[in-house]
Amino acid sequence: MPILMLIIIGAAAGFLATRVMKVDTGVLMTVAIGIAGALIGGLLLRALSVLAGSLGGFVGAVLGALLLIWIWKKLKENS
Template identity: 40%
Template sequence: MGWLAAIVVGGLAGWLAEKVMKSDMGLLMNIILGIVGAIVLSLVLQLTGLGAGAGASFSFAYLITGFVGACLLIFIFRLVRR
């Protein structure tokens, strides 16, 4: 996925995660959470044999992976912050 597409999809995934998890992180943090969440969850899925690998173009799977990964990162951040 190209950088611009990763930023847009990451921002969308982070924004969705922010709404679902009821947090207020801001636009930049949404983008970071979406991209990092997608990378981390993709790596975990590949290590467990469940991942399909990264594609070169936008895919709905990347958006879902980024969303779930961002939700997990928000959850972990809340656990550590306590």
């Protein structure tokens, strides 16, 4: 069940992050960005504060996905 929740939250976070950052990606890339963002953001938020609940995890997932997209765009510009 936790993996299913990670995919669902990751898909939502990836969708929101790609729209905010104006990145045109496919469904699989959007979900992958969201899941990676969920992992990054979740770790960062849990390390910095004691946020509990699904809302904190979702906020962390969106922030992580935004950070990942920003890094990806910077790397893409330099290549």
